[in-house]
Amino acid sequence: MAKKIAVIGMGQFGMAIAKTLSRKGAEVMVIDRKEAIIEEMADRVDMAVAMDATDKKTLISQGIPDFDAVVVAIGEDFEQLLLSTTVLMDIGVKRIMARARGKNQRVILEKIGVKEILSPEDEVGMNVAERLINPSIVSFLNLPDEFCIMEVTAPPDVIGRSLADIALRRRYDLNLVTMKRGKEVEKDGETITEQHIYGIPRGDSIIRENDSLILFGKRVNVERFIEINQ
Structure with a gap:
């Protein structure tokens, strides 16, 4: 109903x-x-x-x-x-x-x-500020106890590597929820790129250029992951 x-x-x-x-x-x-x-x-x-x-x-x-x-x-x-x-x-x-x-x-x-x-103005303001400070951040959701769910553009040093090789959980104490990947589609006679959910990633999934990673963990660990792999 x-x-x-x-x-x-x-x-x-x-x-x-x-x-x-x-x-x-x-x-x-x-x-x-x-x-x-x-x-x-x-x-x-x-x-x-x-x-x-x-x-x-x-x-x-x-x-x-x-x-x-x-x-x-x-x-x-x-x-x-x-x-x-x-x-x-x-x-x-x-x-x-x-x-x-x-x-x-x-x-x-x-x-x-x-x-x-x-508080839409506050939320938009926070998102804009975060993206200005760190352009790799696409969007985020703050959770209690310093945790967050954050969508980030795949940093350069992880492109072409498998998730098993990157070892997000072991090295950065982060969980990968899913990924978003660009897909070319025809709309109104033009070819455009749309972002689509990759699905459930596996250890042998390879990160491509322009992929987005949706990560769960402590904010400081997400920022450390981005900084190390720039």
Whole structure:
């Protein structure tokens, strides 16, 4: 059964969430005060409603308490986001995810009892900073206790070598989750290269130029692996 999810606030962030959820088969309702934006989204989701998301009676009339989750993605007006989130909590929404822009907003949301807080600007900023400092890093996910899952471009000294020879676990205390490899495909009459998951690598798998390695381990060990093999 498809999940029912409402997204409040149709800025770029909210739109991206709603469109992705819809593509993945969720039953999506979008809510915004601006009718023009709602009209734009009407054909992309199951329901699009122009309304005040702080109005308790209207939210109840739309069946919001019965939704599996509500994402409050309002970006410009924190007071509106806070009021909307509080009302959602009052009417018993099962799962609420709210956007925070900066540390102070996060602290306030935590104080009122929001468990899942989204900080897209912080996450993008961290990714950009990491990639500027170390161009080999494609993306990363920080985990507790200094662990991470990090996608890195294969450094020069491992290209042409097998995974058994590189010995990631023994030499660097890292696990290889999988790899991504470029594949040429035809699109609109042009040949382009797309990255695809390699699958489950084996010891005799050979690293090629432009492969990406998705590694799990402590951040310091990933950075040491990149530095040693540059």
